[in-house]
Amino acid sequence: MLNVPLLDTWAQNGPLENELEAVFSRILKSGRYILGPEVEAFEKEICDFTNSTHSLAVSSGTDALLISLMALGIGEGDEVLVPSFTFFATAGCVRRLGARPVFVDVCPVCFNLDPHDLAGKISPRSKAIIPVHLFGQMAAMNEILEIANEHNLRVIEDAAQSMGSLYNGQQAGTLGDFGTFSFFPSKNLGGFGDCGMLVTNNPQLFEKAKILRVHGMEPKYYHSFIGGNFRADPLQCGLLRIKLQHYEEYCRQRRDNAQQYIDLMSNIAGITQANYPHCQCSNSDSTANEESERKIILPLEYPHNQSIWNQFTLRIPGDGSPRDKLKAYLSAQNIGCEVYYPVPLHQQECFLDCAPDECPVATQLSKEVLSIPVYPELNRQQLEAVVNSIASFLKND
Numbered sequence: 523m524l525n526v527p528l529l530d531t532w533a534q535n536g537p538l539e540n541e542l543e544a545v546f547s548r549i550l551k552s553g554r555y556i557l558g559p560e561v562e563a564f565e566k567e568i569c570d571f572t573n574s575t576h577s578l579a580v581s582s583g584t585d586a587l588l589i590s591l592m593a594l595g596i597g598e599g600d601e602v603l604v605p606s607f608t609f610f611a612t613a614g615c616v617r618r619l620g621a622r623p624v625f626v627d628v629c630p631v632c633f634n635l636d637p638h639d640l641a642g643k644i645s646p647r648s649k650a651i652i653p654v655h656l657f658g659q660m661a662a663m664n665e666i667l668e669i670a671n672e673h674n675l676r677v678i679e680d681a682a683q684s685m686g687s688l689y690n691g692q693q694a695g696t697l698g699d700f701g702t703f704s705f706f707p708s709k710n711l712g713g714f715g716d717c718g719m720l721v722t723n724n725p726q727l728f729e730k731a732k733i734l735r736v737h738g739m740e741p742k743y744y745h746s747f748i749g750g751n752f753r754a755d756p757l758q759c760g761l762l763r764i765k766l767q768h769y770e771e772y773c774r775q776r777r778d779n780a781q782q783y784i785d786l787m788s789n790i791a792g793i794t795q796a797n798y799p800h801c802q803c804s805n806s807d808s809t810a811n812e813e814s815e816r817k818i819i820l821p822l823e824y825p826h827n828q829s830i831w832n833q834f835t836l837r838i839p840g841d842g843s844p845r846d847k848l849k850a851y852l853s854a855q856n857i858g859c860e861v862y863y864p865v866p867l868h869q870q871e872c873f874l875d876c877a878p879d880e881c882p883v884a885t886q887l888s889k890e891v892l893s894i895p896v897y898p899e900l901n902r903q904q905l906e907a908v909v910n911s912i913a914s915f916l917k918n919d
């Protein structure tokens with residue numbers, strides 16, 4: 523039986539083996555194992571790629587978020603608005619600093635922060651918003667930035683899953699005060715361990731972040747505030763620089779795979795593409811009935827966005843059991859798939875003390891989503907195997 527993993531890191535890294543070994547050898551011999559030219563060269567390349575004036579390579583995407591919040595002075599008594607439907611780190615960083623994450627509901631089409639719900643959850647204690655560009659597609663930034671400006675809130679874009687995505691032609695991570703990226707192996711620019719990056723066009727915020735990366739130390743052994751060890755390794759940066767040369771091709775191949783899925787699956791009875799309005803104008807329940815007739819809903823890329831398709835995420839409407847049935851069916855056929863994310867953050871045990879917020883869409887999505895393989899090296903035969911399995915599941919259902 524054909525094996526189709528959810529992600530195949532070796533398929534991507536294997537062809538680069540010689541180049542990657544040469545990087546290791548170069549850095550080994552350089553003797554420079556903390557910060558220095560390799561890290562700076564990677565930062566410069568990320569600035570060029572994202573059109574940012576400043577960037578800082580750090581230990582992980584999580585730490586990029588944490589440093590951004592610290593640089594903005596977020597702490598005890600503050601509230602930070604975050605989507606309920608995202609990876610844990612987005613809200614975990616807020617809570618670690620003693621601030622309260624306020625959970626905002628999301629759009630059922632693009633899975634991102636719903637500006638309507640955002641506006642309703644702002645309070646006098648609100649200090650910042652962290653829009654997440656989930657699965658590779660950017661959130662409704664015009665609406666979010668308008669609300670932020672109106673209430674004098676800072677914006678950190680959690681672009682861990684979307685470096686290189688575009689919103690009206692603008693790069694993810696460059697529209698807020700900070701943008702943060704992750705190079706965790708499953709992200710589009712997948713590294714060889716943990717690494718992250720933050721970008722900003724604000725020189726003062728950049729300086730603060732840079733000092734926070736080394737324990738808040740400036741000058742050497744003098745600390746006017748407290749930071750941490752948030753450094754990225756030169757080795758990791760050197761290896762990522764090799765992969766960055768291929769990054770646009772990786773993203774193009776993911777886009778191509780997503781388009782093939784959409785072309786092949788839209789013709790199958792029971793599968794449709796989400797086709798109702800953008801989250802900026804979706805306050806209606808008018809689609810709820812129509813939606814319940816569908817067995818599988820394909821993800822949709824809005825015309826003003828260009829997604830990098832970090833995930834290709836289906837929705838299987840229901841109480842969770844139809845989705846779980848499809849997941850079991852695909853797994854039995856050696857097709858990798860995963861639920862991102864099974865528990866909305868406002869229902870996580872660790873947040874129950876600070877999260878009375880209601881997020882019905884996030885709760886529903888956690889019962890309906892299933893991500894299938896879309897990685898760049900997925901070949902046509904594998905892609906068709908995924909589609910055929912889904913089609914046979916629907917037939918037998």
Ligand SMILES: *Cc1c(COP(=O)(O)O)cnc(C)c1O
Nearest residue numbers: 582583584609611682683704706
């Ligand atoms: C991966 C991810 C992070 C954290 O990045 P790490 O590098 O794993 O620390 C944060 N937010 C989102 C949305 C992510 O997907």
